Amino acid sequence: MLSFNTDEDFSQNYKFLIGSILPRPIAVVSTRNENGTHNLAPFSFFNGFSAKPMIVGFAPIRRPNTGEKKDTLINIEREKEFVINFVTEKNADLINLAATELPYGESEYQFTGLNFLESEKIKAVRLVESPIHFECKLRDLISYGDTPGAGTLITGEVIKVHVAEEVFEEGRIITNKWNPMGRGAGNDWFKTDSIIEKTRLTKAQIQK
């Protein structure tokens, strides 16, 4: 096998992270800018960590050339809240466009033509084109440094969930009714249209 140390170029580490940890879920994070406009950006270093309290987390990394903070992090440090929205096959092209690095304060909603609606509990808004919304209050902000490629782990408590009725059946979100997409290496994305089911052995089945 090839082996390497991780104390050299951050971009090599980054390539190995995104080539190994995949398919990755994508959080489409909506935050409020200081001027009252709304920021939207996708983050695939994302997952859920606790059911009660309901905790999710994602990680913006420092900009590769300058080490500057991304707008999402700047906004969450100030506002202490955000909304997580989700990628579908339908909205994916516009979400990808929302990843364009606009000057701070310029809204990706306006830039992409995506739409927002007010949240119920927080000032950050929800993406109309997403069938699921998590309204979140900041829980933890853990910085791993301020050099290019350094991440900040942001976790939030989901205080309100919204789910479109058409993707919800018998108390569950049905995957193939909302066609989520995931992220791969480089510019690769994944569709989720070839689902297989695997059942697990129960305790009763292994008892002799």
Ligand SMILES: Cc1cc2nc3c(=O)[nH]c(=O)nc-3n(C[C@H](O)[C@H](O)[C@H](O)COP(=O)(O)O)c2cc1C
């Ligand atoms: C699907 C997708 C996933 C991404 N995931 C991340 C990520 O996990 N961390 C990160 O720092 N940037 C990620 N990016 C890049 C950011 O979306 C991009 O830098 C964006 O402009 C940041 O916006 P902001 O400055 O408004 O926060 C991703 C881009 C795409 C298209």
